[in-house]
Amino acid sequence: MFAPARAxxxxxxxxxxxxxxxxxxxxxxxxxxxxxxxDAAQLAVATHGAGPLLVIAGAGTGKTRALISRVAYLLQGGxxxxxxxxxxxxRRAADEMLARAARLVGASGGRRPWGGTFHAxxxxxxxxxxxxxxxxxxxxxxxxxxxxxxMELMRTEHGLSGTAQRFPRTATLxxxxxxxxxxxxxxxxxxxxxxxxCEPHRGAIAQLFSAFxxxxxxxxxxxxxDLLLYWRALLAHEPLGRQVVASWDYVLVDxxxxxxxxxxxxxxxxxxxxxxxxxxxxxxxxxYGFRGGSAECLRDAVLAFPASSVVRLERNFRSVQGIxxxxxxxxxxxxxxxxxxxxxxxxxxxxxxxRCHDAHGEARSIVDRVLxxxxxxxxxxxxxxxxxxxxxxxxVELELSxxxxxxxxxxxxxxxxxxxxxxxxxAARLLDNPHDQLAWYRLLRLHDDIGPARAxxxxxxxxxxxxxxxxxxxxxxxxxxxxxxxxSFTLETLARARQAQGARARAELVVDALRPLLAxxxxxxxxxxxxxxxLAAAAGSVPELAAWLAELTxxxxxxxxxxxxxxHLDEDYLVVSTIHSAKGLEWAxxxxxxVVDGCVPSDLAVGTPAGLAEERRLLYVAVTRARDELYLYxxxxxxxxxxxSDDRHAFAALSRFLDSRVCxxxxxxxxxxxxPDVAACGRLAxxxxxxxxxxxx
DNA sequence: GGTAACTGGGTTTTT
DNA sequence: CCCAGTTACC
Numbered sequence: 001m002f003a004p005a006r007a008x009x010x011x012x013x014x015x016x017x018x019x020x021x022x023x024x025x026x027x028x029x030x031x032x033x034x035x036x037x038x039d040a041a042q043l044a045v046a047t048h049g050a051g052p053l054l055v056i057a058g059a060g061t062g063k064t065r066a067l068i069s070r071v072a073y074l075l076q077g078g079x080x081x082x083x084x085x086x087x088x089x090x091r092r093a094a095d096e097m098l099a100r101a102a103r104l105v106g107a108s109g110g111r112r113p114w115g116g117t118f119h120a121x122x123x124x125x126x127x128x129x130x131x132x133x134x135x136x137x138x139x140x141x142x143x144x145x146x147x148x149x150x151m152e153l154m155r156t157e158h159g160l161s162g163t164a165q166r167f168p169r170t171a172t173l174x175x176x177x178x179x180x181x182x183x184x185x186x187x188x189x190x191x192x193x194x195x196x197x198c199e200p201h202r203g204a205i206a207q208l209f210s211a212f213x214x215x216x217x218x219x220x221x222x223x224x225x226d227l228l229l230y231w232r233a234l235l236a237h238e239p240l241g242r243q244v245v246a247s248w249d250y251v252l253v254d255x256x257x258x259x260x261x262x263x264x265x266x267x268x269x270x271x272x273x274x275x276x277x278x279x280x281x282x283x284x285x286x287x288y289g290f291r292g293g294s295a296e297c298l299r300d301a302v303l304a305f306p307a308s309s310v311v312r313l314e315r316n317f318r319s320v321q322g323i324x325x326x327x328x329x330x331x332x333x334x335x336x337x338x339x340x341x342x343x344x345x346x347x348x349x350x351x352x353x354x355r356c357h358d359a360h361g362e363a364r365s366i367v368d369r370v371l372x373x374x375x376x377x378x379x380x381x382x383x384x385x386x387x388x389x390x391x392x393x394x395x396v397e398l399e400l401s402x403x404x405x406x407x408x409x410x411x412x413x414x415x416x417x418x419x420x421x422x423x424x425x426x427a428a429r430l431l432d433n434p435h436d437q438l439a440w441y442r443l444l445r446l447h448d449d450i451g452p453a454r455a456x457x458x459x460x461x462x463x464x465x466x467x468x469x470x471x472x473x474x475x476x477x478x479x480x481x482x483x484x485x486x487x488s489f490t491l492e493t494l495a496r497a498r499q500a501q502g503a504r505a506r507a508e509l510v511v512d513a514l515r516p517l518l519a520x521x522x523x524x525x526x527x528x529x530x531x532x533x534x535l536a537a538a539a540g541s542v543p544e545l546a547a548w549l550a551e552l553t554x555x556x557x558x559x560x561x562x563x564x565x566x567x568h569l570d571e572d573y574l575v576v577s578t579i580h581s582a583k584g585l586e587w588a589x590x591x592x593x594x595v596v597d598g599c600v601p602s603d604l605a606v607g608t609p610a611g612l613a614e615e616r617r618l619l620y621v622a623v624t625r626a627r628d629e630l631y632l633y634x635x636x637x638x639x640x641x642x643x644x645s646d647d648r649h650a651f652a653a654l655s656r657f658l659d660s661r662v663c664x665x666x667x668x669x670x671x672x673x674x675x676p677d678v679a680a681c682g683r684l685a686x687x688x689x690x691x692x693x694x695x696x697x
Numbered sequence: 698g699g700t701a702a703c704t705g706g707g708t709t710t711t712t
Numbered sequence: 713c714c715c716a717g718t719t720a721c722c
Contacts, residue, residue: 290709
């Protein structure tokens with residue numbers, strides 16, 4: 001997150017946009033000087049004055065390089081690093097950018113530009129001004145799943161759960177809520193346009209949302225949306241906003257096409273006059289519509305900026321033309337057609353579409369190709385498997401493990417979502433914020449005989465009065481008999497943790513408190529305990545547990561194994577990532593599995609023209625990550641299509657996007673020749689059941 | 698009234 | 713694999 005105080009080992013540098021490796025982004029040299037090897041357009045970006053600057057940057061056109069060069073240029077002109085703010089949309093992009101910026105200014109005494117995601121920077125300021133915002137003794141950051149739990153609680157409290165009436169599910173409610181906030185649109189509009197089936201419940205939803213906000217406030221909790229809301233409010237405040245805005249001379253915003261209204265507001269408040277503002281975006285890569293992101297903001301910016309301050313980066317330095325042909329044919333919708341990517345690198349190999357028999361065949365085929373490329377000298381970390389949904393790589397991961405290929409997965413199941421980690425975070429939050437009812441609830445629920453109802457009563461008691469140990473004794477007395485012993489131990493240990501000095505000692509006592517609870521709750525308790533012990537150890541180097549928890553919530557370990565310790569430099573691993581998480585990155589070889597209707601594009605998104613268009617951009621983003629080789633895989637049959645499998649065969653499982661025009665840019669290879677005879681399989685199944693019948697006889 | 702144990706169905710994408 | 717719903721037990 002912030003350059004000066006980054007928690008150790010929280011993330012791993014992923015193989016990113018060129019830079020250091022051979023064949024990296026952009027032409028020419030590798031030195032840190034801002035002008036080395038930039039082309040005219042990139043140079044214009046780097047050396048632009050203080051006026052507003054809008055960069056329209058196609059995929060692979062060296063945008064990060066131009067941005068970093070601009071930072072170098074500004075520094076050379078005498079701007080202090082900390083007067084520059086780099087805002088990015090995703091954490092991986094933030095890491096990548098800050099790492100490169102750090103390399104660049106390595107010599108300038110360890111001072112680095114500010115940078116991070118909107119949420120991380122927001123947290124920094126909301127914390128600093130917590131008192132003004134109305135949290136006199138600090139606040140806790142609510143992870144998304146916690147926000148969901150709280151919404152669920154409120155829903156129950158309002159008598160809106162149960163089967164008696166159909167009411168939107170908690171997940172839907174959270175969605176609606178977040179959408180209202182992020183698009184700055186009233187509930188009624190959101191319901192009308194995006195959730196029409198929920199409209200009958202508008203009144204109840206509105207009440208629920210009020211209660212939800214009030215509840216967060218009274219517990220000193222802020223969810224991700226609140227961080228942005230409070231930051232915006234802070235910036236708009238007179239005179240505090242002026243103070244915050246004056247912290248920087250330059251604000252550089254990446255992936256502008258993915259920002260939502262709230263974030264655009266923040267940018268506007270940061271640089272009201274546009275002086276010192278630079279935004280970079282590419283409409284063709286807008287893939288965060290589900291978070292309220294809207295490329296319209298970029299379009300607005302194009303109109304709002306004077307023509308002289310718009311620079312277009314159009315030369316693609318990344319990919320060979322064969323790959324760009326596929327990209328161009330995929331992204332041919334109206335909103336995308338404007339930029340036709342042209343390569344600086346020659347034709348290269350034609351990308352391949354492999355039609356496999358099923359997902360198993362696909363997995364084998366992918367690993368075969370990964371290893372073949374490895375034999376040719378392409379390191380594993382120069383290759384990536386990019387998926388639309390995290391579970392699309394399940395079988396690939398299995399095959400990789402079976403064949404001993406190391407890999408690292410980004411996106412999908414999050415570390416923080418694991419229930420034992422949530423238990424740990426909740427207990428730790430209580431040390432500094434005893435008003436946190438949600439944390440109390442979670443902790444109490446871990447004890448025997450304390451279910452939803454009793455937990456609710458006890459929570460009221462725990463947060464109602466003061467937070468002295470004497471009150472905790474009362475709490476124990478009120479608990480059901482079977483829970484008293486363990487609850488007493490839990491509370492005592494937490495009380496000791498509270499007294500303890502230093503984040504590490506506190507964290508370890510929290511683990512002590514949880515140990516017996518987790519041991520009796522989970523079959524795989526040893527594994528889970530090891531997890532949180534490592535987590536506690538990671539807290540070692542920071543002074544404040546609360547601050548560390550907030551950072552953990554905002555920037556959780558992304559890949560499985562990130563907590564295992566600092567990565568070895570010589571470590572080689574294949575990257576498995578969602579397309580969303582792969583944004584802004586590149587690899588020599590890219591594999592895209594499950595390019596079939598229902599997966600790419602996702603069935604859940606093709607209901608509307610806008611949804612379908614975003615799916616198309618998603619494939620566009622995936623394809624343009626590849627530098628030299630690109631493989632798409634179409635399993636002809638997927639297990640959840642069992643009933644329709646014969647139809648699938650007939651249709652050859654082509655994705656909605658793989659029409660003749662796209663296929664013309666691809667070599668289609670049929671790997672499904674050895675298809676098992678379905679009729680024979682049926683006979684085999686019959687024989688097995690017959691044999692079983694014999695057993696029962 | 699409340700908890701625990703079991704069963705069956707469904708699963709996007711991120712801060 | 714996590715959820716909601718069901719059932720059996722206190």
